[in-house]
Amino acid sequence: MIANGKFVQIEYTGTLDNGEIFDSNVGRQPLEFQIGSGMIINGLEKAIQGMEVNDVKDITILPEDAYGEYNLDYVITIPRDDVEQNFHPEEGMIISIQLESGQLIPARITAVNPDNVTLDLNHPLAGKTLHFNVKLIAVNDDQQLDDCGSCASDCCGDGGCC
Numbered sequence: 001m002i003a004n005g006k007f008v009q010i011e012y013t014g015t016l017d018n019g020e021i022f023d024s025n026v027g028r029q030p031l032e033f034q035i036g037s038g039m040i041i042n043g044l045e046k047a048i049q050g051m052e053v054n055d056v057k058d059i060t061i062l063p064e065d066a067y068g069e070y071n072l073d074y075v076i077t078i079p080r081d082d083v084e085q086n087f088h089p090e091e092g093m094i095i096s097i098q099l100e101s102g103q104l105i106p107a108r109i110t111a112v113n114p115d116n117v118t119l120d121l122n123h124p125l126a127g128k129t130l131h132f133n134v135k136l137i138a139v140n141d142d143q144q145l146d147d148c149g150s151c152a153s154d155c156c157g158d159g160g161c162c
Contacts, residue, residue, distance in 0.1 A: 002049045002139055004036035009137040009144065010048065017129055030137045032145040041066045044132060051136040059132045070127030077116045089117045097121065 002008060009030035014023045025031055033039040035049060043065030051057055063069050083089045089112050096104045097119070111118035138144065 002035055002051070006035050007032055007140045007143050008035060008048060009140075011135040011137055013133045015131045017131070022125065022130075029145065032143065034143070041130075043130075044134070048134065048136060051134075053136055053139060056133065056135045059134060061130045061132070063127050063129065066128070066130050067123040067125045068127075070122055074121040075110070075118065076121065077118045080112070080115055080117050083117050095119075
C-alpha cells in the first residue's frame with residue numbers, strides 16, 4: 001500500500017456512465033500528487049493506494065467519493081442588474097463568485113431572463129458516477145514534477161531534468 005506523504009504519478013482517462021470522456025492526460029505529462037494531501041477526489045486516491053508501479057486499473061467512483069451529490073441548494077437566482085454592472089450574462093457562461101471568506105468559486109449561468117440570472121454552484125461532475133482507467137507511473141518520496149508537468153527544480157542535483 002502506498003503510504004501517506006508519498007508522491008505518485010498517474011496516467012488516466014476519466015469517463016461518465018455513457019462513455020463520454022471528461023478528462024484525460026494520456027499522451028501528456030503524468031498527474032503528480034501527494035497521497036493524503038486532498039489534491040484529488042477521495043475515491044481515486046483510495047483506489048490508487050493499492051496499486052504497484054505499472055499497474056493499470058479500472059476504477060468506478062460513486063458521487064459521494066467524488067464531487068458529491070448534486071445539491072439544489074447550490075442553485076441560486078440573483079437580480080440581473082447586480083450582474084450587468086460587471087458584464088453581460090449569457091447562459092452557459094462560467095463566472096467566479098467570491099464568498100464572504102474571500103474564496104473564489106466557479107458558477108455556471110444556467111438561465112438568464114429580463115429580471116434574474118440563475119447560477120449553478122455545483123461542480124460540473126456533482127451527482128455523477130465517474131469511471132477511470134489509471135496507470136500508476138511512479139511512486140516517490142519527493143515531488144518530481146512542477147505544476148506545469150516538467151521537472152521540479154529540486155528533483156535533480158544538477159538542476160537538469162530527471
